[in-house]
Amino acid sequence: MRRIVDLGITIEDGLPSDPPMMIPAIDYVDHRKGATQMEQFFPGLKAGQLPGGLGWSLEHVSLTTHSGTHMDAPYHYHPTMYGGKSALWLFYREFYLKIIKRQPTSGQAGK
Numbered sequence: 378m379r380r381i382v383d384l385g386i387t388i389e390d391g392l393p394s395d396p397p398m399m400i401p402a403i404d405y406v407d408h409r410k411g412a413t414q415m416e417q418f419f420p421g422l423k424a425g426q427l428p429g430g431l432g433w434s435l436e437h438v439s440l441t442t443h444s445g446t447h448m449d450a451p452y453h454y455h456p457t458m459y460g461g462k463s464a465l466w467l468f469y470r471e472f473y474l475k476i477i478k479r480q481p482t483s484g485q486a487g488k
Contacts, residue, residue: 384446385445390402390405392445394444399440399444401438401439401444403437403439406437406441407434409430409431411434411435412430412431412432421464477486
């Protein structure tokens with residue numbers, strides 16, 4: 378019987394990484410800051426016109442292809458390896474396409 382094991386980790390602000398210059402950074406914009414952003418985004422809007430004076434909330438995320446659980450692409454090691462293909466090319470070409478082409482075996486339909 379096949380078993381899927383999730384090796385993924387959650388990307389968090391300051392997640393320990395190697396090397397340290399590649400540590401993910403998340404800048405959280407709360408609803409008060411979001412109201413200020415909305416005033417700039419929508420000319421004429423005043424924060425007081427928003428419900429409770431609050432706007433949107435969002436996060437700015439900065440990370441590299443080396444952040445969290447990942448698979449290194451050939452390009453990571455040298456620009457000429459495997460024709461210099463990127464991590465996204467490798468993922469879609471080698472994994473995604475093979476997964477979607479595969480038909481479920483009996484007892485796996487709908488899972």
